[in-house]
Amino acid sequence: MFVQDKWLRPYGGDVIAIVFVYYLLRSFLNIASNKLAFAALAVGFMIELAQYFNIVQLLQIQHIKWLRILIGNSFSWADLLCYVLGYLLIRYVIPQRYK
Template identity: 45%
Template structure:
């Protein structure tokens, strides 16, 4: 069951991750590993915290799987040049958000980010159950 409820903690985490993503895209763009890989690992975490900011979802594994599928869908849309087909100009916000080049490595980065979220949440659940 999904309930609508605002979470300040998840919203603050979302803002922190968003600022991190913007920093990666603007200030750290010259550091190849960070720009090419870390941003894609973090973006799935950003999506997770954003959704959890507004919804109570008990099945985190399903949410993470849904975020991974969504990310793969966006990556596949890049293969078909969806940003250009939607007439977004290169450099525009939507062009940057959607992306413009398909990469299997990006999908691996999304998978890594989802796996990290899943492992972190499993550790948190076990810790919470011990207390």
């Protein structure tokens, strides 16, 4: 909303979202980090799939602003690539001591 750039908002946010989902899951589940990283990637892919099928309109929940923002409303192949980059960041870049 406040950032009007061509990279950070559209792509960086999607990469960071997968890292956020990973650490959210990690705070509740005691599962191997590689499985949690894959679960975070799966969550991102499921949300993107929901966008592809226009789930917000199908469920008629467009009036629930926070849910509409969480799910999003436009499918993008680039988002899937960003989710994969977030997964790779979790698996190979983030130091092991923070996992």
